[in-house]
Amino acid sequence: MKTVWLIGIGPGDPDALTLAAVKAIGRMDVFFLLEKAGEGRDSLIRFREEILARHAGDRPYRIARADTPARDRAAADYAGAVEDWRRRRTDVLAGLIDEDMADGESAGVLVWGDPTLYDGTLQSLNELMATGDRPDLAVEVLPGITSVQALTARHRLPLNRVGESITITTGRQIEAVADDAGAVTNSVVMLDTRDAYARLASDPGLDIYWGADVGAPDEVLLSGPLPETAPRIAETLRERRARRGWVMDSYILRRRRPGPTGAG
Template sequence: MTYAPGRCARIRIVKQIFVIGIGAGDPDHLTLQAVRAIARTEVFFLLDKGEEKADLVRLREDILREHAAPSHRVVVARDPERDLRTSTPGYAPAVDDWRQRRAEVYERLIADEVRGDGTGAFLVWGDPALYDSTLGILDEVRARGRAAFERTVVPGVSSVSALAARHRIGLNQVGRAVQITTGRRLADGGWPDGVDDVVVMLDAHRTFGRFTGRGLHIYWGAYLGTPDEILLSGPLDDGLAERIAVVRAEARERKGWIMDTYLLRRGIPA
């Protein structure tokens, strides 16, 4: 607290939280803005998703060894479990429950581990703005009012951008619309009206297999930007849907987890 003649002024101490997109798996995906934010951060929060996904933690640790200040700290918290098998009617309530439990973890980390007006950071796979829950959960933490902080968002290279780059394609055809959606929404709603290119993320059930016989072309990628990267592309009807399903299952069995993204294209590709 500081004092001036005739009045008392209170200095507001505010913690700074960075939400940093770290790309789809290649350490070279880091932007210069991300590198600077990492260098400024005092404490990093990593969520432990179990031994199966230890690779995701190791990549973050490699990035910190390369770019974080020598005095940085890392705090690891257990990520709440979420039932990924929930049917569509129960999906929204299950996600809401999981978000509330994760918000409690975030609130505790920020309150207990960031000191005074210090800095903390969450390293987000891909881009924080695209199918990632971190920003929404931090909004919930702020709304509770028990952990005061400001936040800065640093964009990253998404798996969607990485997919297009690795296949050397654009995401849209000339003058045509493109839509980014999830496997669940594509399965429930079918092919969207007025769209010729559909990018699908978070597809645990190989929804592309429902769209054979329509003359579609697929560009598929798993573990994008990592040494385990797998790329397949071609007409979906030439047995490729079945091949991707087999390759995907084998990769998941081998590593214990899989992250894949794909583009379904209507019309003849360039």
């Protein structure tokens, strides 16, 4: 049996690993360090290496590195490009399992945040299991603190309001509803490379709770009515991208309503 462990490592604060993650890291025979080419690659790898240096202990372990393919973000066929990227990523994982693991070994994949939130690794592994080609393959998932939880904690903001749903979505999808005033009530927005919040910035009923690189020593948080806060976010992103080269940001868009706000 070969077991691949997807270990959630939280969204960038080395103290945000769970005890289960720390214990699992100490048990692995090999770690698959996967990163896609592009901005931020080196610092994401460095973060994982620091986690290993801190938690892997004295037990010997190997590191197998692989570049995961970058997605073609300019492709006209969005769904086709995502599917192609996902297939190539699955092939990379299959290669690591076949060539860099022996029978009886455990391999760890250190996944940013939580492995079940906007991360394709688990889907790729489930597909490999479903083919039936590797009957000796097992997959285990260890949850991590998500960037959503890090963001709400830093803003001291209950994720949901009493009796209300909460949507977790992407910048692309927010952009698609930008002309439908009122479509957004309470949304967590991730993976926004297109500043989609700015498309809603004339809506006086929305508040935004925004964070970049939350959990990192130089995290930045901004919040307030969207019309006033959007330009400050845009300026902060511009400055940060120029200085740092890359930024991970997410935000909550919440429609104001009368009365107290609380969780239920």
